Amino acid sequence: MDRPxxxxxxxxxxxxxxxxxxxxxxxxxxxxxxxxxxxxxRIEDIDPTRCRPEYEDGIxxxxxxxxxxxxxxxxxxxxxxxxxxxxxxxxxxxxxxxxCFRTRKEILDGIGHAPHGSAxxxxxxxxSPDEEAELLASGKAYAWxxxxxxxxxxxxxAAWEALSFYEEGTGSDGESGWVKARPETAGDVVxxxxxxxxxxxxxxxxxxxxQGISHVIRGVDLVEATHIQRLxxxxxxxxxxxxxxxxxxxxxxxxxxxxxxxxxxxxxxxxSGTTATDIRAEAGFGA
Ligand code: GLU
Numbered sequence: 016m017d018r019p020x021x022x023x024x025x026x027x028x029x030x031x032x033x034x035x036x037x038x039x040x041x042x043x044x045x046x047x048x049x050x051x052x053x054x055x056x057r058i059e060d061i062d063p064t065r066c067r068p069e070y071e072d073g074i075x076x077x078x079x080x081x082x083x084x085x086x087x088x089x090x091x092x093x094x095x096x097x098x099x100x101x102x103x104x105x106x107x108x109x110x111x112x113x114x115c116f117r118t119r120k121e122i123l124d125g126i127g128h129a130p131h132g133s134a135x136x137x138x139x140x141x142x143s144p145d146e147e148a149e150l151l152a153s154g155k156a157y158a159w160x161x162x163x164x165x166x167x168x169x170x171x172x173a174a175w176e177a178l179s180f181y182e183e184g185t186g187s188d189g190e191s192g193w194v195k196a197r198p199e200t201a202g203d204v205v206x207x208x209x210x211x212x213x214x215x216x217x218x219x220x221x222x223x224x225x226q227g228i229s230h231v232i233r234g235v236d237l238v239e240a241t242h243i244q245r246l247x248x249x250x251x252x253x254x255x256x257x258x259x260x261x262x263x264x265x266x267x268x269x270x271x272x273x274x275x276x277x278x279x280x281x282x283x284x285x286x287s288g289t290t291a292t293d294i295r296a297e298a299g300f301g302a
Contacts, residue, residue, distance in 0.1 A: 020052025028070035035272035099213035201243035224253035
């Protein structure tokens with residue numbers, strides 16, 4: 016592969032960083048250095064309800080403390096919502112997305128329960144033209160969902176079957192090498208949220224292409240996202256990066272660090288005397 020090596024760390028400022036983030040950021044950073052490549056920091060702050068400026072400041076503070084540096088200016092996704100809206104528009108013109116006015120609860124009630132325990136793996140389908148016209152007139156908010164059926168038609172059966180990504184790390188089943196993409200496991204994903212005008216998969220894939228990311232290095236918890244992200248790339252004819260999903264760092268109790276479990280943050284570790292060298296060593300990166 017003769018693409019220049021470019022990787023990124025793309026946190027969402029929805030809380031302070033913990034050791035799991037440190038491991039991910041250090042892995043991407045060190046891999047870029049070893050490859051004489053570029054390391055990009057990207058702020059994925061499209062969720063208006065959960066993202067906060069003080070968490071973004073915290074990301075810069077914590078990563079500098081860990082000894083990382085990155086290219087400026089940093090791309091903040093909230094500054095580029097028009098780019099993502101234009102991408103959704105392009106799919107709309109091709110008939111690949113549909114308006115969805117339903118709430119999450121309505122969708123789940125409609126199918127009895129969530130398949131795979133996830134509200135995202137649903138395929139509610141378009142509203143009837145009459146219903147859609149009525150809902151539009153009522154001013155109700157709506158999301159844009161990708162239609163897997165239409166995407167399949169647009170790509171063509173052979174290209175759909177051939178859709179795959181290259182895994183240099185560890186997939187969820189420990190697979191590596193060429194992995195067949197199974198976008199259907201994600202359902203008709205939302206590409207533009209009611210409240211945000213875009214959504215994670217679209218914004219992430221758009222920016223990976225725009226920033227020339229050759230290697231996506233991120234936790235194995237995101238491997239499932241790769242299947243639908245690969246489809247979005249194919250629909251836009253964007254190049255597919257190589258993926259290196261890495262193991263998740265676990266705490267003394269054997270559980271992975273996660274924001275929602277209130278894992279100890281880098282900030283509080285620092286304040287109680289832990290050094291950046293300690294964190295780097297624990298993550299397997301020498302001083
Ligand atoms: N913004 C995502 C997160 O914080 C990561 C996206 C990615 O690496 O693709 O979980």
